[in-house]
Amino acid sequence: MKSIKDIAIIAKVSPGTVDRVLHNRPGVSKKTKERVLKIIEESNYTVNTVASILASKKTYTIATLLPTSKNEFDFWEAPKLGAQKALNEIKNLGFRIESFEFNQFDPDSYCKAFKKMANTNPSAALIAPILNKETQEHIHLLEDKNIPYVFINTETEGLNNLSFIGQKSFQGGFVAGKLFNWVLPENSEVLIVEIRKNVVNYTSINQRLKGFKDFFKNSEKSISVKKIAINTLDNLQILNKELKNYLDQNPNTKGIFVPSSKISFIAKSIIELNRKDIELGGFDNTLENVAFLKNETVDFLISQRPMEQGYDGVKLLFNYLIDKKQPKKNHYLPIEIVLKENVDFL
């Protein structure tokens, strides 16, 4: 492994000069700069990140802006865990994480947290932009300061995020369609239950719906897709009633699809209605959802790999900050099909 000193000797300059060249600092004549650069190239030298970090006492702070998790089993706990795992690998390299949280159902709290975060002038930010409008409105707080940021979980349009890390929602819905197509019999109906309240992140959900419907457009099997909207999940009685009503009137319904992480509510209803014959599918392997998967109320889940979202996000920012390694704009995570049979091996 060659060092700066080695390069210096070959180039017949001092280590200091090589260092200046490497960091693009002024004070080197064009001639010697080119010479040194050429030698660096030829001797395939790479900086020793370890020594570099040790010497430059620079410290980096990555701010995370994620929804508060209600409990340790919440979906949003996973990205945090992932970020923490990544941090453990790089904390000796001068990296810290500063966490900011917000109530995902309260736009104000998002805005406040966003501002607070921007005010701390982090080296970079990792954001779950589940509230689209508010994100659009506040993102300039980071851009004005040239703070790079990546988005996880929710794909956005027209913003200069370094990268997006998460699932291609359309395709997630498409895969869900495929699975229902497998599971449901010919000439049956599948019902989409859209939950209006207690759910944010409409961007993702709409994409999933699009993908889901798209699948059945080109499917050979004749399965028809219906949709109802539930306005709240706060009262399970109401949900039961609405669901019962629908199922009574549409006896051909053999499956229910929920394009969010809320399939567990439907599962509860289905149990109470004693309609385990209906196949259920939804998103996210939260603890609650997994429980219904295991007792066979839910037939499949599609995981967004939330843990990887945090892990990969932090790692990506790390690489960018250290090596200025430009990441690809879209870092799509696997569309993972989770069944009772493989849920224990994630």
Place this chain on the structure above:
Amino acid sequence: MKSIKDIAIIAKVSPGTVDRVLHNRPGVSKKTKERVLKIIEESNYTVNTVASILASKKTYTIATLLPTSKNEFDFWEAPKLGAQKALNEIKNLGFRIESFEFNQFDPDSYCKAFKKMANTNPSAALIAPILNKETQEHIHLLEDKNIPYVFINTETEGLNNLSFIGQKSFQGGFVAGKLFNWVLPENSEVLIVEIRKNVVNYTSINQRLKGFKDFFKNSEKSISVKKIAINTLDNLQILNKELKNYLDQNPNTKGIFVPSSKISFIAKSIIELNRKDIELGGFDNTLENVAFLKNETVDFLISQRPMEQGYDGVKLLFNYLIDKKQPKKNHYLPIEIVLKENVDFL
């Protein structure tokens, strides 16, 4: 962040003494050792891995012993890529990889490579022990020298590998069963095609078969499982004929399961026999298999995440060598269901 020097000042000793305590080296009186230890504890000091590695010019060599890949799309290319990726993250920390390869169909070449590897006295080894007997016979070469080793891909029994990284094969077969159960109609038959030649790693394959059959034991749907053995894949004509014979005599066969990565051969036959109505499922998203997945000859694949096998394996060894962090014995990777619809998002 406290440093050795800080500790030294608090404990009223020299940095050298603190260092001796940290490394459990002799030359420190019991009294001061305890005092220093206590202060280290209290001031929650942790060694700066970066500086530590820079100072100790120790270098670690991780030997990999994997099958030669026939081409860049071979299954075994993936673990190598993963290992390389991991290496990139730790090469500045004094780590190197030394690769050893063998012909997976030639036990002799495995033994030779094993011996060669052991002779280089690596710091640790990453092995794909697809040949069970030969592994049992040679593993002492590493144990005698106290060289830690992890196994990837193939689970073994009775060996002191630090860890196994790979899929739970039984469960992989079980999931395959579930998928066929979804895809196949009531009262149909699924055919297992076992390929005797050109396939090693019987351990994994037998486990998969067990899992597959096990699934149907407790399935409500009445699907019966049959099995034939093919002795070679060298001559596609023979395969075609045998397959045609079987299908003609067993018209109820609606699916074919191959418990190895060789499903593509069956797929070719199925196309030639013009029997695309039959559902195919198998293992490993090799390029060839994926091609048949995409053209809908193959219905599903189960991926072993071969890339992660290499990556996680090297990372695990790294953590063990640096921090003596004892890994858990079994590091099971996800049983990933790969469909035409999600194959592009792995």
Place this chain on the structure above:
DNA sequence: CTTAATTTCGTGTGCGTACACAAAATTGAA
């Protein structure tokens, strides 16, 4: 050609640790 201004370059120190070596303190034997 001189001298100052400016550019270009070399030297030295420190980051936190590992390790070799030197120094001091303790112990033991006479």
Place this chain on the structure above:
DNA sequence: TTCAATTTTGTGTACGCACACGAAATTAAG
């Protein structure tokens, strides 16, 4: 008590790099 043997502790240097400072070389001005 004395002095050597032994144990215990302190000091210095190196790892590869970043960066400040000062020295040398070049250029410009007179």
